[in-house]
Amino acid sequence: MAQKDIAKILVTGPFAAGKTTLIRFVSSEQLLSKDVKATDALSRFKAMTTVGLDFGILHVDDDLDVHLFGTPGQSRFNFMWKVLSRGALGTIFLIDSSSQRAIDEGKKMYKYYRGKSDDPIVIGATHRDKEDARDLDALADELGAQDANMIPCDPRNKEDSKMLVLALLEDVMRDEADDELEEEALDDFELM
């Protein structure tokens, strides 16, 4: 029997941004997610945090599965992202836009990731309903991600979770497309 193709998508970002929830919504099956009581300084912010990996599989068709890896939300686990990112289509970077602590951590993580890879990355700005939520400009400035594709979202909403994956995939396709074809197509795109 022929083996299925596997596409990889990484979901990363600081703690309590919604990574586990996003993977749950876009997976056909979720295999690993070990939430334990946070014991370090993060416990003030989130009672449970993911240890190890979140992992979900989305069955696309008979020949293709997507593996979704959620990396732990602490920068000391950055090394896992480096290993996991090999051959990935791209990365979804979630960040709690209302938490200074998450933004500080996110800045370190984002800098690390951008230094290691040019693959597409989409930033999902979460917790938009909180009073302290930064506007997108300020958040991009603080993260050092001014030119990134940043989308406000609530991963608890399935449509928002899907939106982030769709945005990443569009970026992947745009990266892979032949620019010449785009130019040809432009010529036939006139307002009549």
Added chain:
Amino acid sequence: MSKESDKKQKTSSFKHLGVLRKALSKAHTGEIIYKTEREEDGQIIVTTGDLINDDETLHALEKLLTESIANCELITERIDEELENSTPPMVLTRAMNDIHWDAETLEELKKTFAKLPPIDVKMMPLHRYGYSDGLTYLMLYQESLKDEHFTTVKFFNECPAYTTLEQQIKVLVLGYCLGLINPQVSLKGKTKGAASSRRMSMASRILDKIRGM
């Protein structure tokens, strides 16, 4: 003159937006020269696909975008390989912030954009380049992601009531002129090589799957 020809005379043409698009989405250096139906002339200098951010250019752009244009052409001195600046000209976003169309022109623009084939929308944080209504553009982008055959007609229909027709038209005009809105075929043809083709194929199938979830 017959009623039909009266009607034809009143139907606006927006081909000048295509001229602006051509000048900005490729690295043209030259001039956009136009004449309004009130016989006023205008010119906009283009340098490697970019515009000068000054009041003269602003006023010329505002006139081009709001008046009935009788004739408009791009006189190209040269075309470079790459754009001078891959970000939108600030003078264009400034102009878009300020201009207004009357109800009749808005309807004409709506009809004109509704004729476009299915589109792809490229994400651009327009608010970072001076455009005040980045949220409506984000809405356009998000709606386009959901639908494999997304059209401007669907955008008009799906937009919530709190966005005005003018807000919707402005992001379409801006996206069109900046080359952020393209025919859908542009992403699904030839790729850069075998590896690209494989990634493209996978991404395309996953897109279809997730849209259907």
